[in-house]
Amino acid sequence: MWQGESYWLVRVVFQRGLALLYLLAFLVAANQFRPLAGEDGLLPLEWYVDGVSFRERPSLFYLVPTDRAIGITAWIGVALSALALVGVPYWLPTDLATPASMVLWATLWILYLSFVNAGQTFYGYGWESMLCETGFLAIFLGSGPVAPPFVVIVLLQWVLFRNMFGAGLIKLRGDDCWRDLTALDYHYETQPIPNPVSWFAHHLPDRFHRVETFGNHVLELLIPFLYFAPQPLSALAGLATIGFQGWLVVTGNFAWLNALTIVLAIPTFSDGVLASVLPISAPATAPTPLYLEAAAILLAVLVIALSVRPVKNMLSERQLMNTAFDPLHLVNTYGAFGSVTRDRYEVVVEGTTEDEISPETEWQSYRFKGKPTDPERRPPQVAPYHLRLDWQLWFAAMSPSPRRSPWFLRFLVTLLEADDETLDLLAEDPFDGERPTHVRAIRYRYRYTTPEERAASGRWWSRERVGTYVHPVTLEELRGRGPRSR
Template sequence: MFHGEEFWLVRFLFQRGLALLFLLAFLVAANQFRPLAGEDGLLPIEWYAEGGDFAERPSLFYFYPSDRVIGIAAWTGVALSALALLGLPYWLPEPYPTPVSMALWASIWLLYLSFVNAGQTFYGYGWESMLLETGFLAIFLGAGAVEPPVVILVLLQWVLFRNMFGAGLIKLRGDDCWRDLSCMDYHYETQPIPNPLSWYAHHRSKRFHRFETFGNHVVELLIPFLYFAPQPASSVAGALTIGFMGWLMLTGNFAWLNALTIVLAIATFSDGVLEAVLPISALEAAMPLARPETVATPTLLEGAAVLVAVVVLAMSIRPVENMLSESQTMNTGYDPLHLVNTYGAFGSVTRDRYEVVIEATSDETSGEDATWRPYRFPGKPTALERRPPQVAPYHLRLDWQLWFAAMAPSPRRHPWFYRLLAKLLEEDEKTRSLLAEDPFAGREASPTRIRAVRYRYRYATPEERAETGRWWERERVGIYLEASSLEELRRRSPGL
């Protein structure tokens, strides 16, 4: 109980939402980790195992850097997340639900920690740390007839606060367009992976974009302080946050960042509020022991929750200092376990959208007269007539890194890019699995040379789209990487 409120349903819904996101995260690892960071990946796992200290980035793969172990770990994570999603601990008789729940969530957290710490560049996103931090706190929520520790719910609100308020502060300190309310004029067009509604949002009026930018500041800078207020103010703040994140999900593909923020916002509600707005009677009929009639005697869980709170409070000093600093950095972890981190997104917004289009030829010549065929990726706007796809909350890691790489005029700071091109020339099946379309699949002739061309993309106007059917228009900026053979690429990248 807290201020006369109960949180049985809050805990149950939060755990189900978080389990679903871990399930997606492990599916991404099962499908993408090996071609990206496995034994023969774009950033080989041995680069992590040989180039770092286990204490700095602990991972199961430090001791077992093999694709077989990676696959077993990923699918084990999928299975454990599915059990958490189904509410396995709640089906057990007392006193087993809480210890089984703690063991289940601890296993999920430890397994995913191995992927994040060994994933190198392809796992360097703020939502990875936030998923781990949230998953760690979930260990101490308990299950069954043991009352949810309120202090853990407050710590979840603290994660939500740092995420939202940190994002708000870094925007004010960053790009001028956040201060003159013009950032949304560019955001929908230049974001990493637009979705089907992004084009429509981009073509709203400038007045609309000013209003939504101002609303962004309100939700990220003022609303977060209400997360810790008594009900119903806390629930109102949570509902506004969920609405804001829902809009971002409708107009962009940001992996599970928005969905995870929505799950965290569940911690701002109470059972009383949920009963007033959700069909709880039907929900309770489908879930075992969501709110038992007899509350079990408090166990060691309460003591563990208090200890966790003390540790989090002590570890929050550096993130808070960073958040309040004029030189604030975003999405930074301060410990190898990702227990307490600093967050923030889109401190700056790019004005132009650059894309790198990878093309290969099987012709003997490699000049402009050759037949260059483009490789297509699931989330990239390579084909002008292709409608932007809906991907999130699934995460296309290579597509995201290609967006970052295109910001620079050459791939010099991205060693994985040379390996990507070499593997495409080798027609490597694992690398092909990351593509939407390989132009040489099913052809007798294999590619002999490959290049990368840099383009500036923009949305087609409504008039252009009505006339041509294209969602995008583009102009060539220059050569990102000149036509190269496999031997030339091997000289550029060690280990190929």
């Protein structure tokens, strides 16, 4: 350890933070996985089972592809996360604490990996792989009065480094706006799900946006090298990272990406640093058990071997973002927003109960929990909760048609059927559970109102129609497009 530093308190705080994120992730799975990727989901579970081998994407749901198994697994994950959150392994006798902790964290990892590998597009985010990778390393931290293996602390710092440095590199290599420092002129308006502060951040002076874009480069490209430095440099680097992620939390809704990065920054501290700011101190620790030290060394060898491809990718001119190089998501490559969209497009889904469509037909909009629909609605705060449908609608709107979003027409079918589980994913069903006769999807370009416009109209957004995404259709017409329409 650096200059005799200890990490017992670091482990306790880290495990509590990770357990909380696991709890949130399993709650999201319990509420959303079945309508999105279950037996009759928008991307049905059978598509996963038929499309890959178990070896390629292992999951419990490959073996038991049922909604019942999904529900049981999600709620078991919630329960086990709660046990980890309150620190149940620490209540056990010393000789049982670490084995129990390893079993608990290993079970959480296996359960969540099952959702990630079977979730298809709706689980194709970088923070899913990062939670799997971090959760796997947590298995080897130990529990009770024994000291955690220092090598695992370093491996957690290595995850944080790849997360931050990879994001910095992909920005420099990607969009010109990151190099000319104009990226944040657009980001707050065009990010997937803006929050209540995003409008205000967007209207900050251009000079501020230049300074914060430059600061982004410093924090992602230079600061990460200090994670491995002795104290207090490591802690200062971790503190800078937490402050940076905190600003992203305040100004956007990025699911648990920022929260997980903050949790990963905890191992940059030491017990001495944490004890100076927390109302508790670390007790005298017992030596790390030999079997745990041996397991940690084997783990380090595995991570080094699996890091070769992610590091090559990170240093490549054709760097991929948010990619797993092994089916267990053990060592991944990260990086987000290599390109920044200049215009914000939204798909607004509407329905009607009229039997015949005419120019006078009255259409009513479905409202979503996170993404903009009503220009007068203030952007909501939803993170660290993850609204998976809303995120995919943001991606879908980038294209003028649903050809690249094979789930979208199935989504329209569920609306025409007034499917309860799908409607639960929405903020408002304008038909109160009744079936509409027709639905359609209109594509708009959205922009934030200026301060003057908002003062006059009360609107947060201004929008203009740019096209029809899906023309008015009935349930029979969609079902006639093929057996997989639903």
